[in-house]
Amino acid sequence: VYHHTSSIFPLNYPGSSGVEILDAKTKDKLCFLDKVEPNATIGEIKSMFHKSHPQWYPARQSIRLDPKGKSLKDEDVLQHLPVGTTATFYFRDLGAQISWVTVFLTEYTGPLVIYLMFYFRVPFIYAPKYDFTTSKHWVVHLACMCHSFHYVKRLLETLFVHRFSHGTMPLRNIFKNCTYYWGFAAWMAYYINHPLYTPPSKYTCTYVFIDTTQCAIFFCQIGNFSIHVALRNLRPPGSKTRKIPYPTKNPFTWIFLLVSCPNYTYELGSWLGFTLMTQCLPVAFFTLVGFIQMTVWAKGKHRSYLKEFRDYPPLRSPILPFIL
Amino acid sequence: MSAAAPGTSKAAHSEVGPKKKKGPGALATAYLVIYNVVMTAGWLVIAVGLVRAYLARGSYHGLYYSIEKPLKFFQTGAILEILHCAVGIVPSSVVLTGFQVMSRVFLTWAVTHSVREVQSEDSVLLFVTAWTITEIIRYSFYTFSLLNHLPYLIKWARYTFFIVLYPMGVTGELLTIYAALPYVQKTGLYSVTLPNKYNFSFDYYTFLILVMISYIPLFPQLYFHMIRQRKKVLGHIEDYSKVE
Numbered sequence: 001v002y003h004h005t006s007s008i009f010p011l012n013y014p015g016s017s018g019v020e021i022l023d024a025k026t027k028d029k030l031c032f033l034d035k036v037e038p039n040a041t042i043g044e045i046k047s048m049f050h051k052s053h054p055q056w057y058p059a060r061q062s063i064r065l066d067p068k069g070k071s072l073k074d075e076d077v078l079q080h081l082p083v084g085t086t087a088t089f090y091f092r093d094l095g096a097q098i099s100w101v102t103v104f105l106t107e108y109t110g111p112l113v114i115y116l117m118f119y120f121r122v123p124f125i126y127a128p129k130y131d132f133t134t135s136k137h138w139v140v141h142l143a144c145m146c147h148s149f150h151y152v153k154r155l156l157e158t159l160f161v162h163r164f165s166h167g168t169m170p171l172r173n174i175f176k177n178c179t180y181y182w183g184f185a186a187w188m189a190y191y192i193n194h195p196l197y198t199p200p201s202k203y204t205c206t207y208v209f210i211d212t213t214q215c216a217i218f219f220c221q222i223g224n225f226s227i228h229v230a231l232r233n234l235r236p237p238g239s240k241t242r243k244i245p246y247p248t249k250n251p252f253t254w255i256f257l258l259v260s261c262p263n264y265t266y267e268l269g270s271w272l273g274f275t276l277m278t279q280c281l282p283v284a285f286f287t288l289v290g291f292i293q294m295t296v297w298a299k300g301k302h303r304s305y306l307k308e309f310r311d312y313p314p315l316r317s318p319i320l321p322f323i324l
Numbered sequence: 325m326s327a328a329a330p331g332t333s334k335a336a337h338s339e340v341g342p343k344k345k346k347g348p349g350a351l352a353t354a355y356l357v358i359y360n361v362v363m364t365a366g367w368l369v370i371a372v373g374l375v376r377a378y379l380a381r382g383s384y385h386g387l388y389y390s391i392e393k394p395l396k397f398f399q400t401g402a403i404l405e406i407l408h409c410a411v412g413i414v415p416s417s418v419v420l421t422g423f424q425v426m427s428r429v430f431l432t433w434a435v436t437h438s439v440r441e442v443q444s445e446d447s448v449l450l451f452v453t454a455w456t457i458t459e460i461i462r463y464s465f466y467t468f469s470l471l472n473h474l475p476y477l478i479k480w481a482r483y484t485f486f487i488v489l490y491p492m493g494v495t496g497e498l499l500t501i502y503a504a505l506p507y508v509q510k511t512g513l514y515s516v517t518l519p520n521k522y523n524f525s526f527d528y529y530t531f532l533i534l535v536m537i538s539y540i541p542l543f544p545q546l547y548f549h550m551i552r553q554r555k556k557v558l559g560h561i562e563d564y565s566k567v568e
Contacts, residue, residue: 198520198521280524
């Protein structure tokens with residue numbers, strides 16, 4: 001659909017520009033916006049484009065200068081871009097979008113609820129004679145508390161701590177992410193709460209062992225939370241600025257001296273503790289897969305820190321001090 | 325699955341018009357040519373072995389035993405192709421190639437080799453035949469492509485034979501897995517039960533059923549992908565040599 005107001009008047013209307021938006025793939029003219037202020041932002045242009053094409057809300061618009069180039073940011077101002085009196089932008093549909101907050105809340109609520117269903121031995125999971133019974137092993141109760149605490153913490157952090165750089169992600173991610181989190185939660189919970197669960201043997205692993213792993217888990221949970229708060233405080237509300245994180249007065253943040261993404265380091269520590277505490281192979285698998293994914297993310301983050309900041313501390317490793 | 329999807333991603337990159345592509349170096353090309361020639365030869369050995377055994381016995385039952393060793397050797401050798409993608413000398417997706425090769429290796433070792441009772445089934449001959457013809461064509465296709473002298477006949481065969489061979493192979497594979505089920509259930513093959521100190525369990529019988537079910541979404545996707553590739557590749561008669 002090509003919108004164009006009849007123009008007997010020249011396009012270079014003093015103080016405003018014309019903006020045309022073409023499809024990045026077919027190069028079709030999708031929209032022409034006249035009378036756009038030079039100090040308009042890409043975000044405002046996206047809103048204008050949305051009016052003429054209501055099916056493409058701003059979050060799913062990718063506007064770029066070049067059909068194959070990088071997306072322009074919402075904050076970019078029209079007059080600071082290398083365009084002529086009529087700006088030509090290319091549009092790509094990013095597909096249906098969903099907000100990060102929604103995805104996080106959904107993917108974290110699942111494991112919380114699912115694990116509890118297994119813990120309370122809801123019918124149709126185990127043999128009927130075990131319905132609504134609870135395990136006789138102390139470590140199973142402890143594991144439930146740890147797991148539930150962990151996901152409650154994540155939910156609260158999503159609501160009150162995290163500041164997201166991107167508002168949305170593609171819709172299909174919620175199915176992928178929920179399958180991962182919910183699937184693994186069910187798999188772990190099934191064995192830990194199973195009537196035939198084998199707790200750490202009292203000959204090799206004593207209560208001291210279980211208590212130690214519990215302390216390690218708790219330590220790492222606090223560590224992880226401290227890092228999330230420190231990262232939040234780096235960025236004032238509503239802004240998208242990026243700064244190098246440094247150790248603060250909180251001892252749990254001193255790990256920033258050695259590691260770029262200590263939140264992942266602590267997360268790994270928590271799950272290692274949980275694996276040792278429950279002695280459950282599916283938990284070990286979950287820890288391993290999570291570790292691989294977090295390492296990929298940490299390396300990427302580390303690389304972008306190095307690219308963006310010339311004075312980035314050289315002693316730091318992405319996720320494991322000196323190793324990885 | 326029996327159709328060779330790894331190569332299709334290669335063909336997917338062939339488009340009309342000149343494209344500046346950084347191919348593998350001279351050493352890598354030489355190695356790949358040797359690899360593909362060896363594989364072509366290997367599968368020819370299997371083909372000849374099948375024919376000779378058939379002529380000798382006068383029936384097509386129990387031919388698996390006559391080609392068991394070369395089949396295992398050359399099918400397992402295909403794992404190298406995953407490495408080729410990972411290292412970058414072959415422009416295919418590691419994940420796609422890995423999936424293809426591992427599903428073949430799974431059928432060869434974890435089903436046919438592991439469950440002796442299915443080795444005399446006719447379904448085994450069905451997929452072995454499909455694999456053999458497919459692989460001979462596929463590896464000679466790669467060989468000729470690397471040497472930049474691809475006879476149209478080979479290209480045509482690669483993108484046409486699969487129409488019959490792919491469903492034939494899938495049928496053979498599914499029937500073989502199905503035949504293995506009762507023996508797996510009876511003997512508890514590769515299964516782990518509770519209680520144990522790892523707090524883990526695995527039921528191979530259920531796993532095989534899930535594998536069979538997974539064919540339902542996967543087979544049509546791969547099949548129609550090949551059909552689309554066929555239209556693209558064979559639709560441009562003038563595009564001979566630069567097909568990777």
